[in-house]
Amino acid sequence: MSQSKSEHTARFDVVVVGAGLGGLYALHRLRGLGMDVRVFEAGSGVGGTWFWNRYPGARCDVESLEYSYSFSDDLQQEWQWPERYGNQSEILRYVNHVADRFDLRRDIQFNTRVTSAVFDPDSNRWTVGTDQGDVVSAQFCVMASGNLSTPRVPEFPGIESFAGKWYHSGLWPTEGVDFSGQRVGVIGTGSSGVQMIPHIARDAAHLTVFQRTANFSLPARNAPMDPQRERSHKAEYSARRRAALDTPFGIAGFPPPTHSALDVSEAERRAAYEAKWAEGGSISFLYSYTDLLVNKAANDTASEFVREKIRSIVRDPQTAEILSPRDHPIGTKRLCLDTGYYETYNRPNVTLVDVRRSPIIELTPTGLRTQDASYELDSIVFATGFDAMTGALREIDIRVAGGDTLAERWSGGPQTYLGLMVAGFPNMFLITGPGSPGVKTQMILSIEQHTDFIAACLKDMRKRGLSRIEADPSAEMRWVEHVNEVADRTLYPLANSWYVGANIPGKPRVFMPYVGGFSTYKKRCDEIAANNYEGFVLNE
Numbered sequence: 268m269s270q271s272k273s274e275h276t277a278r279f280d281v282v283v284v285g286a287g288l289g290g291l292y293a294l295h296r297l298r299g300l301g302m303d304v305r306v307f308e309a310g311s312g313v314g315g316t317w318f319w320n321r322y323p324g325a326r327c328d329v330e331s332l333e334y335s336y337s338f339s340d341d342l343q344q345e346w347q348w349p350e351r352y353g354n355q356s357e358i359l360r361y362v363n364h365v366a367d368r369f370d371l372r373r374d375i376q377f378n379t380r381v382t383s384a385v386f387d388p389d390s391n392r393w394t395v396g397t398d399q400g401d402v403v404s405a406q407f408c409v410m411a412s413g414n415l416s417t418p419r420v421p422e423f424p425g426i427e428s429f430a431g432k433w434y435h436s437g438l439w440p441t442e443g444v445d446f447s448g449q450r451v452g453v454i455g456t457g458s459s460g461v462q463m464i465p466h467i468a469r470d471a472a473h474l475t476v477f478q479r480t481a482n483f484s485l486p487a488r489n490a491p492m493d494p495q496r497e498r499s500h501k502a503e504y505s506a507r508r509r510a511a512l513d514t515p516f517g518i519a520g521f522p523p524p525t526h527s528a529l530d531v532s533e534a535e536r537r538a539a540y541e542a543k544w545a546e547g548g549s550i551s552f553l554y555s556y557t558d559l560l561v562n563k564a565a566n567d568t569a570s571e572f573v574r575e576k577i578r579s580i581v582r583d584p585q586t587a588e589i590l591s592p593r594d595h596p597i598g599t600k601r602l603c604l605d606t607g608y609y610e611t612y613n614r615p616n617v618t619l620v621d622v623r624r625s626p627i628i629e630l631t632p633t634g635l636r637t638q639d640a641s642y643e644l645d646s647i648v649f650a651t652g653f654d655a656m657t658g659a660l661r662e663i664d665i666r667v668a669g670g671d672t673l674a675e676r677w678s679g680g681p682q683t684y685l686g687l688m689v690a691g692f693p694n695m696f697l698i699t700g701p702g703s704p705g706v707k708t709q710m711i712l713s714i715e716q717h718t719d720f721i722a723a724c725l726k727d728m729r730k731r732g733l734s735r736i737e738a739d740p741s742a743e744m745r746w747v748e749h750v751n752e753v754a755d756r757t758l759y760p761l762a763n764s765w766y767v768g769a770n771i772p773g774k775p776r777v778f779m780p781y782v783g784g785f786s787t788y789k790k791r792c793d794e795i796a797a798n799n800y801e802g803f804v805l806n807e
């Protein structure tokens with residue numbers, strides 16, 4: 268593969284888009300193969316999600332000893348996590364440490380957004396353009412542009428007239444925001460809203476929460492890291508990482524359930540849910556029984572348990588009712604983890620507004636108007652999520668010279684082979700793309716698995732003197748059908764979630780993640796690789 272650079276257009280083996288956890292590992296791994304790699308990152312630093320989402324209370328939902336890279340035992344042994352769940356600044360510190368430890372920054376160009384990528388079928392190379400005027404050539408593109416990296420601000424009329432300040436959770440100012448003494452409105456009660464609401468309520472003079480959809484949230488039970496727990500986890504780190512590969516979510520330590528929720532008595536079920544509620548965390552709770560995500564009656568038992576908890580915590584019955592999710596089975600939307608979320612609604616300075624019943628009509632110079640009332644606000648926070656899974660890719664003009672863009676190709680919803688490649692777009696890999704289990708797993712493990720697959724594939728191609736790889740359209744079609752069949756066997760399609768693009772007006776409703784489980788997926792990828800990259804077409 269070419270290492271040379273022409274006078275005019277810099278030439279690389281690989282361009283990687285994004286310097287989050289995915290892009291950094293791709294750089295490290297591909298550099299290790301002797302490849303010349305250039306990473307472009309829109310932000311001014313590494314970290315992706317953890318660089319952008321600096322809102323108060325931002326925290327990982329997966330325990331920090333799990334939510335970290337496994338590729339270097341030295342790294343995982345030496346790094347010390349101060350808490351059970353890493354908060355945003357701890358994780359960002361970790362990612363910066365990784366960038367320094369593995370000398371990654373020298374190949375990353377920050378403050379640079381990739382705007383186009385055009386493939387030339389004659390030379391089998393991509394020409395990549397950026398908003399800084401760069402034009403570079405690369406044989407391969409690796410899209411590590413993130414599943415939750417395109418923040419969505421709803422198009423409320425009057426937003427430009429609002430005289431206060433507004434923020435989006437995923438574009439939080441680096442210097443932080445001081446809400447003390449302010450009347451603050453938070454719009455949205457998904458994961459980010461649930462995390463930030465208790466914090467803002469403590470600082471603000473008054474907080475009004477505007478909720479369209481009630482979401483289930485479980486207590487995180489965050490705590491300082493238990494030194495004994497850290498020691499024993501680290502003593503078994505490699506074995507635990509290996510065990511994680513055999514699980515549906517990519518996290519070891521949760522014994523697979525053996526019974527249906529409907530096979531046990533009401534008392535036994537309640538005791539099990541109580542124990543999980545006390546323990547904290549979402550995986551353990553959803554793993555209580557075999558059928559919580561496939562059988563509505565089984566799921567109802569868990570959903571009702573959490574609704575009861577909400578009623579027992581929130582003193583005002585009407586507020587408790589508005590907070591109680593009734594339009595989706597628990598676990599079919601991203602299950603939130605919180606610290607004191609429901610308790611926050613007992614504070615005298617917090618008001619909940621049900622905007623499903625009384626929709627937001629417009630923003631005004633002094634706040635916001637719903638169908639029934641006006642609210643005076645100094646600041647508005649949009650915790651309204653992201654154009655998930657496809658947003659970042661659709662924003663780039665990706666095409667084969669003279670052909671349709673990826674956005675056009677996906678106008679009816681994304682189609683991929685294994686979430687790794689798109690038929691008709693040769694030499695372009697996706698990290699945890701739609702059609703892969705990525706967002707349903709401990710994502711760093713999925714990032715490593717995808718990147719390792721890509722690295723092994725490129726190494727093999729180099730050995731065999733091949734320069735072009737693409738997904739076979741029929742293999743892609745079969746995979747898309749399989750992803751849908753697997754989803755249809757579960758309760759997931761019952762929810763209007765970002766997994767189906769339901770939070771973006773006009774986005775085609777397609778179930779995007781693969782929910783057959785990480786281990787099943789990985790085995791399939793391994794078989795495909797062993798079978799000479801079955802379903803991919805490789806050429807000289």
Ligand SMILES: Cc1cc2nc3c(=O)[nH]c(=O)nc-3n(C[C@H](O)[C@H](O)[C@H](O)COP(=O)(O)OP(=O)(O)OC[C@H]3O[C@@H](n4cnc5c(N)ncnc54)[C@H](O)[C@@H]3O)c2cc1C
Nearest residue numbers: 285287288289309315316327328329380381412413416710
């Ligand atoms: C608030 C929040 C909490 C989360 N909690 C968890 C959790 O508990 N557990 C879990 O497993 N996962 C969690 N996630 C998912 C998280 O996104 C992943 O775990 C992981 O950080 C993804 O890394 P990534 O590199 O694939 O993508 P990202 O971290 O999104 O990084 C993508 C990068 O690409 C850049 N980029 C995008 N487009 C372009 C372009 N055109 N040009 C240049 N640069 C571009 C972006 O600026 C960004 O820095 C959470 C996500 C959010 C938003």
